[in-house]
Amino acid sequence: MNDHPDSESTAQESSVPIAAPIIEARNIVKRFGGAVAVDDVGIAVPPGEIHGLVGENGAGKSTLMRVLAGILVPDNGSVMVDGVRLEPGSTRAALEAGISLVHQELSLVPEMTVAENILLGSTPTRAGLINTRELKQIAAAALEEIGVSVDLDEPIVRLSVALRQFVEIARAIARNPRVLILDEPTATLTPAETDYLLDMLQRLAERGLAIIYISHRIPEIFRICDRVTVLRDGRLVDTADVAATTPQQVVDNMVGRELKVDLETRREATAPGEVVLSARGVTAKGVNGIDLDVRAGEIVGLGGLVGAGRTEFVRAMIGADIKSAGRVTITVNGREKRLSSYRSAVHNGVAYIPEERRTDGLALTMSVADNIALSNRHELSRFAVLLRGKIAKFARSLADTVGLRPPEIRREAGDFSGGNQQKIVLAKWLGRKPSAIVLDEPTRGVDVGAKVEIHRLIRDLALDGTAVLVVSSDLPELLELSDVIHVVRDGRIVGTLPGDVADEKSVMTLASGGTGLIGA
Amino acid sequence: MAGKPPSAVDTRAQVDSDLGIEKREFRLLEWMADRGIFVFTTALVLVAALFIDGFASLANITDVFNRAAPIGIVAVGMTFVVISANYLDLSVVAQVATAAVVLIAVSNASSIPAAMALAFLIALAYGLVNGVAVGVFKANAVIVTLSTTFIGLGILRWLTGGSIYFGPPEGPIRSFGTTKIGPFPLSMIVLVLITIALSLVLTRTNFGFLVKSYGSNREATRLAGVNTAWVVVGAFILSALGAMLGGFVLAAFSNTAVSAMSTGFDFRALAAIIVGGTSVFGGKGSVMRTLLGVVFVSVLTNIMVLSGLGFGYQQMAIGALIVAAVSVDSLARKAAVT
Numbered sequence: 001m002n003d004h005p006d007s008e009s010t011a012q013e014s015s016v017p018i019a020a021p022i023i024e025a026r027n028i029v030k031r032f033g034g035a036v037a038v039d040d041v042g043i044a045v046p047p048g049e050i051h052g053l054v055g056e057n058g059a060g061k062s063t064l065m066r067v068l069a070g071i072l073v074p075d076n077g078s079v080m081v082d083g084v085r086l087e088p089g090s091t092r093a094a095l096e097a098g099i100s101l102v103h104q105e106l107s108l109v110p111e112m113t114v115a116e117n118i119l120l121g122s123t124p125t126r127a128g129l130i131n132t133r134e135l136k137q138i139a140a141a142a143l144e145e146i147g148v149s150v151d152l153d154e155p156i157v158r159l160s161v162a163l164r165q166f167v168e169i170a171r172a173i174a175r176n177p178r179v180l181i182l183d184e185p186t187a188t189l190t191p192a193e194t195d196y197l198l199d200m201l202q203r204l205a206e207r208g209l210a211i212i213y214i215s216h217r218i219p220e221i222f223r224i225c226d227r228v229t230v231l232r233d234g235r236l237v238d239t240a241d242v243a244a245t246t247p248q249q250v251v252d253n254m255v256g257r258e259l260k261v262d263l264e265t266r267r268e269a270t271a272p273g274e275v276v277l278s279a280r281g282v283t284a285k286g287v288n289g290i291d292l293d294v295r296a297g298e299i300v301g302l303g304g305l306v307g308a309g310r311t312e313f314v315r316a317m318i319g320a321d322i323k324s325a326g327r328v329t330i331t332v333n334g335r336e337k338r339l340s341s342y343r344s345a346v347h348n349g350v351a352y353i354p355e356e357r358r359t360d361g362l363a364l365t366m367s368v369a370d371n372i373a374l375s376n377r378h379e380l381s382r383f384a385v386l387l388r389g390k391i392a393k394f395a396r397s398l399a400d401t402v403g404l405r406p407p408e409i410r411r412e413a414g415d416f417s418g419g420n421q422q423k424i425v426l427a428k429w430l431g432r433k434p435s436a437i438v439l440d441e442p443t444r445g446v447d448v449g450a451k452v453e454i455h456r457l458i459r460d461l462a463l464d465g466t467a468v469l470v471v472s473s474d475l476p477e478l479l480e481l482s483d484v485i486h487v488v489r490d491g492r493i494v495g496t497l498p499g500d501v502a503d504e505k506s507v508m509t510l511a512s513g514g515t516g517l518i519g520a
Numbered sequence: 521m522a523g524k525p526p527s528a529v530d531t532r533a534q535v536d537s538d539l540g541i542e543k544r545e546f547r548l549l550e551w552m553a554d555r556g557i558f559v560f561t562t563a564l565v566l567v568a569a570l571f572i573d574g575f576a577s578l579a580n581i582t583d584v585f586n587r588a589a590p591i592g593i594v595a596v597g598m599t600f601v602v603i604s605a606n607y608l609d610l611s612v613v614a615q616v617a618t619a620a621v622v623l624i625a626v627s628n629a630s631s632i633p634a635a636m637a638l639a640f641l642i643a644l645a646y647g648l649v650n651g652v653a654v655g656v657f658k659a660n661a662v663i664v665t666l667s668t669t670f671i672g673l674g675i676l677r678w679l680t681g682g683s684i685y686f687g688p689p690e691g692p693i694r695s696f697g698t699t700k701i702g703p704f705p706l707s708m709i710v711l712v713l714i715t716i717a718l719s720l721v722l723t724r725t726n727f728g729f730l731v732k733s734y735g736s737n738r739e740a741t742r743l744a745g746v747n748t749a750w751v752v753v754g755a756f757i758l759s760a761l762g763a764m765l766g767g768f769v770l771a772a773f774s775n776t777a778v779s780a781m782s783t784g785f786d787f788r789a790l791a792a793i794i795v796g797g798t799s800v801f802g803g804k805g806s807v808m809r810t811l812l813g814v815v816f817v818s819v820l821t822n823i824m825v826l827s828g829l830g831f832g833y834q835q836m837a838i839g840a841l842i843v844a845a846v847s848v849d850s851l852a853r854k855a856a857v858t
Contacts, residue, residue, distance in 0.1 A: 342742070342743070346745030359737070359740075360739045362737065362740055365804055373729065374740070374744045375744040375745065385724055385725055386729055388724075
């Protein structure tokens with residue numbers, strides 16, 4: 001069998017499916033710049049199997065699925081359908097081979113109708129014109145197959161989020177797939193809608209579809225999946241029969257590190273100061289009433305899964321986005337002020353480091369000095385005229401404080417690496433000596449060296465008496481920095497853990513809602 | 521001993537990553553978007569002086585300046601709108617004609633200061649309406665200013681009935697339009713002074729800085745605590761004031777005013793701005809370079825006139841120029857981003 005050089009390695013796979021797999025990925029490697037998102041991962045799914053794929057945020061699940069669907073070209077490895085190698089990076093080839101991906105972010109066209117969306121990209125035509133009757137027939141058949149009834153002529157904008165999710169699935173089904181990949185389909189659904197969707201997937205599997213099901217929610221995995229693959233930091237940790245494992249085992253595998261945060265790096269507990277930033281009943285899109293206090297010199301961490309509503313909460317709290325209810329105050333020098341708008345928040349000493357530094361944090365075509373001047377323009381101008389000399393001096397000293405490399409403040413912000421860009425965003429606000437600072441994913445996409453420096457800056461802020469609120473999906477970071485961790489799920493705080501008690505397991509368990517089924 | 525030892529290569533990679541800067545190669549497109557206008561304008565003037573009969577005469581150069589001045593004044597004002605990433609202010613067509621008609625008609629009926637005051641109020645109104653619609657209500661600038669052009673020209677035609685207004689054969693307006701200092705008509709001097717003033721506003725003041733910053737990244741600017749609506753309103757007001765002065769100068773040059781006199785000002789001004797190297801993506805640009813762009817567009821037009829190419833050819837050339845400049849701008853940006 002020398003003409004099958006891969007056969008040997010296949011035989012060594014730890015968990016071999018009973019039937020021949022429809023889809024099989026081997027040794028997939030995908031890098032983004034220097035970071036390895038997926039590192040030598042293989043997965044094989046036979047017909048009729050629902051295969052769970054779990055891992056923490058950033059473990060590489062979505063990247064792997066995008067490789068399977070031909071959206072990304074892998075740096076190494078291959079995807080086989082029925083033993084035939086698929087052309088890498090071709091969504092068309094993947095579709096023709098019967099691979100349908102239901103995206104995490106909804107990819108429907110809001111203004112078009114249900115039927116049009118279901119057939120988007122494969123619209124039936126007759127003599128060059130859209131064949132409306134056939135279009136509706138196929139769309140109706142797809143909806144019937146998943147057992148959802150919705151008016152075919154309704155534009156997507158008028159549908160609830162849940163219905164949109166089902167239309168998205170109908171769209172995948174209309175392509176007559178043999179492999180169906182779903183990426184966090186229940187993230188936005190209510191429990192009843194989730195039930196319905198899970199039952200539906202089981203019906204589809206019984207009819208011989210191979211289904212890959214990505215979810216953060218462990219109970220769902222144990223309810224419908226036959227096997228489960230755990231990814232961690234881009235690597236495959238384990239593929240196991242669900243019947244032969246436990247939820248606790250899966251969570252352990254996801255987290256991996258045995259209480260990796262050593263207590264050395266943890267902050268000395270400091271005597272908490274007065275409450276500086278206080279939120280009561282903050283309600284907004286995706287946020288269902290959150291109360292929160294941050295004291296002077298305290299670092300409060302917000303943990304939870306992506307989509308839990310943490311970013312939405314902090315943005316609504318400081319007024320960067322609209323909130324529908326809630327009262328937020330800041331107390332500086334014993335004077336309490338209500339934050340009525342984002343500008344009033346900034347004016348009263350709130351600094352905000354947004355999640356998306358390239359789109360929200362920096363003007364990339366402007367120099368470092370100009371970016372820093374933007375949030376300090378009042379101090380750096382007189383009679384509305386900018387004091388260039390003062391700006392340069394100010395920017396240079398801040399670049400020094402944050403350790404910008406290279407410390408060239410005339411360079412455009414877009415020229416710098418991710419870590420240094422984040423330092424520029426921090427520098428923008430440090431100059432204002434904020435009373436409270438909100439950091440959303442402060443070290444995402446940042447190299448290890450810069451990460452350490454950013455952590456030092458955050459700690460220094462707290463030492464200076466700034467109230468610090470950190471949102472992070474990076475669990476070790478959250479544990480290392482926080483004096484107290486609030487875990488957010490479905491737009492609510494579902495648990496509060498003191499910094500010296502919290503560990504990765506306790507945070508993950510709260511975040512994924514795993515408590516209900518774990519051990520049951 | 522072929523090739524370097526691997527350790528040497530490793531060391532260099534280490535140094536690069538330590539710098540923290542993503543390496544960027546020299547790129548022709550970026551260079552063209554950045555510096556092209558200096559070279560192109562100089563080359564065009566040289567070629568014209570050497571090969572086009574009648575270009576280098578005093579009378580012709582004065583004529584180029586006379587025609588360049590009103591468009592130039594409009595363009596330097598509009599530059600702020602372009603830098604704020606709001607594409608352009610189409611309503612300058614209506615604004616220029618309105619200011620010209622108001623200057624001649626109202627000063628005939630009353631006085632020049634009254635005419636200027638009224639024109640100023642009208643300019644403020646244009647700036648506010650455009651600015652509030654775009655800055656506060658976040659409406660698309662192209663559609664908003666296209667609509668205010670319609671409204672403005674409609675009002676003007678309704679009030680004037682399309683008639684032509686003539687200034688008195690003697691008087692300050694006429695003499696302003698005909699006075700020269702050397703080859704420079706007064707209008708050109710006005711253009712240079714306004715360019716210097718607006719250049720200072722853009723590069724030295726808080727407001728100019730915020731226009732640039734807003735154009736570069738409006739969300740980051742908002743999150744810095746800036747009242748971004750006023751930045752946009754300010755940009756449109758500057759554009760309106762430029763259009764008003766452009767209208768004054770245009771009226772003085774011909775000592776007449778009619779609602780149709782400013783046709784094509786929008787695209788000629790835009791051509792000057794973009795050819796000057798101000799990016800339609802916003803955040804990058806300069807008033808001084810718009811002035812160079814004006815010279816380029818005006819000389820190009822003049823060369824075609826001297827070569828006997830009619831208005832149709834000139835239009836085609838301006839159109840082609842904008843397409844070319846915008847394409848270079850986009851390609852340069854793409855090259856810079858990736």
